[in-house]
Amino acid sequence: MNRGLKNAVPWCIGLSLVLVAAIGGLSLRSLAEQGEDARWVAHTHVVIEELETLRAEVLKAENARRGYVLTGDNRFRARFSAARDELQKTLGSLRTLTADNREQQKKTAELQPLVQRRLELLELSVSSPRSAQLEERGQAAYTLPGAELTGRIMESVNAMENAEQDLLGKRDAEARTSSRRTELLLVLGMVATIGMVLGAFLLLQREVKERARAEEEVNQFFEISADLLCVAGNDGYFKRVNPMWEKVLGFPAAELLSKPYFDFIHPEDLQKTRAAAEAASSTGVESFENRYRTRQGGYRWLNWNARPDARRGLVYAAARDVTEAIGARETLERLNGELETRARQLEETNRELEAFTSSVAHDLRAPLRHVDGFSRILVEEYAAQLGPEGERLVDRVRRATQHMGELVDDLLNLSRVSRQEATPLVTDLNPLVREVIAGLQPACQGRHVDFRVGSLPFAECDPGLIRQVFANLLANAVKFTRPRDPAVIEVGQADSNGCRAIFVRDNGVGFSMKYADKLFGVFQRLHRAEDFEGTGVGLVTVQRIVQKHNGRIWADAEVDRGATFYFTLEGLEERRSTETSGRTGGRHARV
Amino acid sequence: MPEFEVDLLLVEDSPEDAELTLYSLRRNNLANRIYWAKDGEEGLDFLLCRNAFSGRSFQHPPKVILLDLKLPKVDGLEVLRQLKEDPRTKSIPVVVLTSSREESDVVRGYRNGANSYVQKPVDFEQFREAVRQLGLYWVVTNEPPPEATFSRG
Numbered sequence: 001m002n003r004g005l006k007n008a009v010p011w012c013i014g015l016s017l018v019l020v021a022a023i024g025g026l027s028l029r030s031l032a033e034q035g036e037d038a039r040w041v042a043h044t045h046v047v048i049e050e051l052e053t054l055r056a057e058v059l060k061a062e063n064a065r066r067g068y069v070l071t072g073d074n075r076f077r078a079r080f081s082a083a084r085d086e087l088q089k090t091l092g093s094l095r096t097l098t099a100d101n102r103e104q105q106k107k108t109a110e111l112q113p114l115v116q117r118r119l120e121l122l123e124l125s126v127s128s129p130r131s132a133q134l135e136e137r138g139q140a141a142y143t144l145p146g147a148e149l150t151g152r153i154m155e156s157v158n159a160m161e162n163a164e165q166d167l168l169g170k171r172d173a174e175a176r177t178s179s180r181r182t183e184l185l186l187v188l189g190m191v192a193t194i195g196m197v198l199g200a201f202l203l204l205q206r207e208v209k210e211r212a213r214a215e216e217e218v219n220q221f222f223e224i225s226a227d228l229l230c231v232a233g234n235d236g237y238f239k240r241v242n243p244m245w246e247k248v249l250g251f252p253a254a255e256l257l258s259k260p261y262f263d264f265i266h267p268e269d270l271q272k273t274r275a276a277a278e279a280a281s282s283t284g285v286e287s288f289e290n291r292y293r294t295r296q297g298g299y300r301w302l303n304w305n306a307r308p309d310a311r312r313g314l315v316y317a318a319a320r321d322v323t324e325a326i327g328a329r330e331t332l333e334r335l336n337g338e339l340e341t342r343a344r345q346l347e348e349t350n351r352e353l354e355a356f357t358s359s360v361a362h363d364l365r366a367p368l369r370h371v372d373g374f375s376r377i378l379v380e381e382y383a384a385q386l387g388p389e390g391e392r393l394v395d396r397v398r399r400a401t402q403h404m405g406e407l408v409d410d411l412l413n414l415s416r417v418s419r420q421e422a423t424p425l426v427t428d429l430n431p432l433v434r435e436v437i438a439g440l441q442p443a444c445q446g447r448h449v450d451f452r453v454g455s456l457p458f459a460e461c462d463p464g465l466i467r468q469v470f471a472n473l474l475a476n477a478v479k480f481t482r483p484r485d486p487a488v489i490e491v492g493q494a495d496s497n498g499c500r501a502i503f504v505r506d507n508g509v510g511f512s513m514k515y516a517d518k519l520f521g522v523f524q525r526l527h528r529a530e531d532f533e534g535t536g537v538g539l540v541t542v543q544r545i546v547q548k549h550n551g552r553i554w555a556d557a558e559v560d561r562g563a564t565f566y567f568t569l570e571g572l573e574e575r576r577s578t579e580t581s582g583r584t585g586g587r588h589a590r591v
Numbered sequence: 592m593p594e595f596e597v598d599l600l601l602v603e604d605s606p607e608d609a610e611l612t613l614y615s616l617r618r619n620n621l622a623n624r625i626y627w628a629k630d631g632e633e634g635l636d637f638l639l640c641r642n643a644f645s646g647r648s649f650q651h652p653p654k655v656i657l658l659d660l661k662l663p664k665v666d667g668l669e670v671l672r673q674l675k676e677d678p679r680t681k682s683i684p685v686v687v688l689t690s691s692r693e694e695s696d697v698v699r700g701y702r703n704g705a706n707s708y709v710q711k712p713v714d715f716e717q718f719r720e721a722v723r724q725l726g727l728y729w730v731v732t733n734e735p736p737p738e739a740t741f742s743r744g
Contacts, residue, residue, distance in 0.1 A: 362661075365690045365713055370607040373715035377614060405713035 009207070012200035016193050023189040030182035037175035044168040047097045047104070050090050051161045054111075057086045058118065058153055062146070065122045080126055084119050091115060101167070104160060111156045118149040228302065228319040234281050236260040239314065248321050250295030266291035266299050280306035280315045289322065301326045357415040364408045372401045403535075410537035413468075414522070417541050422462040422548045424571055429456035429502070432463060433491055436470045443478050448485050454492030456502065460571025465545045472538040473504040473565050479532055480508035480563065500572050505564040510557040519555055542567075595637070595644060597624040598730045600653040602634035602670060603688075604662050608711070612657065612688075615719040621726035626653070631665030634658070635673055638680050649679040649741045655729035658705075660689040660696060668699055675704035682736040686725055 064080035067073065091112055098104035125142040222229055222242045229242040238257050246252055249264070256264070265273050269290035276288045284307040291299040306317035375394045383391065430453070437451050459466065474489065481487030490505040511519075511526045518524040520543040523536040546553045550570035557563035599616070603609045609627055616625065628634035633643075638656070640647040656674075660667035667687065674680040686707040687700040700708050709725060712718050 362690050365711070366605060366608065368713045369690070369711060369715065369718060370605075370611065372713060373611040373614075373718065374607070376715045377611075402714065408713070 009200050009203045012196045012203065016196040016200065019189050019193040019196065023186055023193065026182060026185055026189065030179065030186075033178055033182075034175065037171060037178075040171045041168060043097065044164050044171070047094070047164050048161055048168075050094050050097060051157050051164070054087065054090045054094070054115070055154060055157050057083045057090060058115070058150060061087065061119065061122050062150065065126050068126055077126060080122065084123075087115055087119065104163060107156060107160045107163070111153065111160070114149060114153045114156060118146060118153055121146045121149065225318075228321070230317050230319075232261060232315045232317060234313040234315070236262060236277075248294070248300055249292055264293050266293065276304070276306075277315075280304075280317065281308045281310070281313075284308055289326075299323075354415050354419050357411060362412075365405070368401050368405050368408065372398055372405075375401070403533075407535045407537070410535045410541070414537050414541045414544065417465065417468070417544050417548075420465070420548075422465055422545075424460045424549075425463055426458055426460050426571075427463045427466065428458050429466070432467055433470050433474075436467060436474055439471070440474055440478055443475065447482070447487060449478060449481065449487040449489060452488065452490045452492075454490070456491070457493060457500070457572055459569050461549050461569055462545075465548065466569075469542050469545050469567065470504070472542045476538065476565075477504055477506035477508060477563075479534070480510075480527075481506050482508075482532075484508060494566065496566060496568070499568055501566040501568045502572070503564050503566045505562065507562040510559050510561050510563045512559050513557060516555060516557070520553070595626065595647040596651040597626045598654045599625045599726070600628060600634065600637060600656045601625060602628045602631065602656065602662065602667070603659045604630050605659070608659070611715070611718065612722055615722040616726050618719070619723045619726060621723070621730055631662040631667060631670045634662075634670050635665060638674050638683070639677060650738055652680065652683045652735075652741055654684070654733070654735045655725075656683055656685045657688045657725070658685055660687060660700065668696075668703055671700065671703040671705060679741050682740040684729055684733065684735075686729065688725075 061080055061083035064076045064083055066076075068076035068080060091108070094108045094111075095105070098108050121142055125146070128142075225242055225244055228244045228248055230238050230245070231240040232238050237259075238261055241253050241256050243253070245256055249256075251264070262270060262273070272288075273290045276285050276290070279285050280288075284305075286305050288304040288306075289301060290304070292302055293299055300321050301323040302319040303322045304317055304319045306315050308315050375397050379386065379391055379394050386394065433453055433456060437453070470491075474491075477489045478487070481489065484507055488507045490503070492503055492505075494501050494503050509527070509532075515526050518526065520539050521536075522540050525534055525536040527534070543553050546567045546569065551568040551572075553565065553567040555563060555565045599621075601609060601612060603612065609629075613625065613627070626637060628637050634656075636642045637644045637647065638652075640649060658667050658670060662670070665673075667689070671685060671687070674683065674685070681704070684706045685704065686709060687705045688709050688711060689696065690711045697708050707725070709721055712721065
C-alpha cells in the first residue's frame with residue numbers, strides 16, 4: 001500500500017467523525033425546530049380556539065339577553081353574566097396570546113371596544129326595566145345596533161381567525177421545507193459517512209492483507225536464510241530461531257528455546273559472550289565471534305551481528321557459521337608462520353652460506369699464496385737443478401694458481417656483492433662509463449677498439465655496484481672482440497617493452513642463444529678457456545647487482561655476430577641526460 | 592735476554608706464511624732480528640713480558656709488529672686491543688697483515704689502533720714486494736718511538 005492511501009485511512013475516519021458530529025448537530029437542531037413549529041401550531045390553535053370561544057360567548061350572551069327579555073327569567077340573566085365574564089377573560093387571553101404578533105394585537109385591540117360596546121348594549125338591554133324590555137321599540141333600539149356590532153365583531157373575529165389560519169399555513173409550509181432540507185442533509189451525511197467508513201474499512205483491509213503478505217515474506221526469508229537468525233530475550237533465552245539453527249547445530253528449535261542460550265556456548269567463550277550480550281542489548285554488536293556446541297558435541301564458530309529492541313527487551317541477531325573460514329584462517333596463519341620460519345631459516349642458511357663462502361675463499365687464498373710462493377722460491381733458488389722443462393712445469397703450477405686466485409677473488413666479490421646493501425645515489429651514468437672505459441685501456445693495448453657511448457640517463461643507484469656492472473660487461477666486450485679489427489663496442493639506452501634499458505653491444509664472437517640460460521650461472525662459461533680466459537663469475541655478479549636494483553638483465557646474441565646485453569634499473573631516469581647534465585647534477589643529488 | 596730484543600715481531604700461525612714472510616724479509620736483508628710468535632697468546636706473552644717472556648723488558652720493544660688477524664687461541668683483533676690498552680705497548684706500530692679483504696675486518700683493525708693494514712696478495716711477487724716495503728719502512732725508515740714512550744703512565 002502506498003503512502004497516500006495509508007494516509008487516507010485517518011482522513012476517512014476523521015471525516016466520518018466530523019460528518020457524524022454534523023449529522024448529530026443537524027438532527028438536534030431539526031428536533032428543536034420541529035418542537036418550535038409544533039409549539040407555534042399549537043399556539044395558533046389556541047388563538048383560534050379563543051376566537052371561537054369569543055364568538056360562541058358573544059352568541060351566548062345575546063341568547064341569554066334574548067331569553068331574559070322574552071322570559072324575564074333570572075337564570076338567563078345569570079347566563080348572560082357568565083358569558084360576559086367569559087368574554088372578558090377570553091379577550092385578556094387573546095391579548096396575551098397575540099403579544100408576539102403586532103397585526104393580531106392591533107386587531108385584538110380593535111376587537112376589544114367592539115365587544116365592550118356589545119356587552120354594554122346587552123347590559124343596558126338586560127338592565128332596563130322589565131316593562132321597557134317588552135316594549136318592542138325600546139328593544140329594537142338595542143337589537144339593531146347590537147346586531148350591527150355583533151356583525152362587526154364576527155367580522156373581526158373571522159379576520160383574526162383567517163390571519164391565524166394563514167399563519168398556521170405559512171408556519172406549516174416553513175416547517176415542512178426545513179424538515180425536508182434537514183432530511184436531505186441527513187441522508188447525504190449518512191451516505192457520505194457510510195462511504196467514508198466503508199472506504200476506511202477497505203483501506204484498512206488492504207493494509208492488513210499487505211501486512212500479512214509482508215510478514216509472510218519476512219517469514220520466508222527467516223525460513224530459508226543460510227544464516228542463523230534468532231530473537232533473543234534479555235532474560236537469556238531465545239524467543240525464536242530459524243530452521244538453520246537445527247541444520248547447523250543439530251538441536252531442534254524447541255530444545256534451543258527451552259534452555260538459556262549460554263548453555264550452548266563454549267566454556268572458554270562464556271565471558272566474552274556475556275560482555276557481547278550486554279553490548280548487544282544496549283548498542284548492538286558487529287562481527288562478534290564465539291563457539292556454539294552442536295548436538296554431536298562439537299563446536300561451530302559463529303560470527304554475530306545483533307541489534308537491540310530495548311523497548312521490548314529483545315535482541316535481534318543474525319549469526320553466520322564461520323567455522324570453515326576460521327579453520328582456513330588458522331591454517332593460513334599457521335602456514336604463514338611456517339613460511340616465516342622457513343624464510344628466517346633460509347635467510348640464516350643464506351647468511352651462513354655467505355659467511356662460509358667468504359671464509360672458504362679466504363682460507364683458499366692462503367694455500368694458493370703458499371703454492372705460488374714456494375714454487376717461485378723453487379725457481380729462484382734451484383733453477384739450475386730444474387732445467388728448462390722443470391721451469392716450464394713450475395710455471396704451469398703458478399699459472400694454475402693465478403687462475404684459482406682469480407676465481408677465489410671473483411667468488412669473494414660475488415659473495416660481498418650479494419651481502420652488500422645497495423646505497424642508492426642519483427648518479428650520472430655518462431662519466432661513470434667514461435671512467436670504466438678509461439680503466440680498460442691497458443686491455444685494449446695494441447688493438448683498435450672503437451667505443452661508441454650514447455647519451456646515458458641519470459640513475460638512482462649504488463654507483464660502486466653499477467660501476468662493477470659496466471666494468472664486467474665492457475671487459476667482456478673487449479675480451480670477446482679480440483679477433484675483430486676494428487672492435488666496435490656501443491653503450492646506450494633503448495626501449496624494451498616500454499621499459500628503458502641500458503645496453504652494451506659488441507661485434508665480437510657472440511654466442512648461441514641455445515646456451516643463453518647458462519649465461520648467468522656461477523662458473524658457467526660459453527667459451528673455451530684456451531680461447532677466452534675467465535672465471536664464469538662476472539655475469540653472475542652483474543646479475544646480482546642488477547637484481548639488487550630491482551632490474552632485469554638479458555642478452556641477445558648470435559654466434560660470430562656479436563652480443564648485446566640489456567639491463568634495466570628501478571631508479572633509471574626517464575629523461576635523457578644532456579650535455580648540461582654535469583652542471584645540473586647537484587640539483588639531482590638532493591633526491 | 593738479547594734474543595728477545597728484536598726489530599720485528601711476526602705473529603702468524605701459518606708456518607708457510609711465516610716462512611714466505613721471513614724469506615722475503617731475509618732476501619731484502621731486513622730480517623736481522625725477528626721473533627715469530629705462532630699464535631695470539633704467545634704474541635701477547637712476548638709483548639707484555641709474561642710467562643715464558645717474563646725476562647723480557649718493556650724497554651726494548653720491536654720496531655714493528657706484523658700481525659695476522661686469524662689466529663688460534665687469541666685472535667689478532669684481541670691481541671691488538673690488549674696491547675693498545677696497555678700504556679707500555681700501545682706505542683708500538685702494528686701492521687695488520689692478513690688475507691682478509693673484508694671491509695669489516697679492515698675497519699675493526701683500524702679502530703683497534705692498527706697503524707697499517709696490508710692484504711696478503713695471492714701473487715707471491717706482489718706479496719714479496721709488500722713485505723719488502725713494509726720492512727723497509729717500519730724497520731729502516733721510520734723513527735721508532737723513544738724509550739720513554741714505553742714506561743708506565
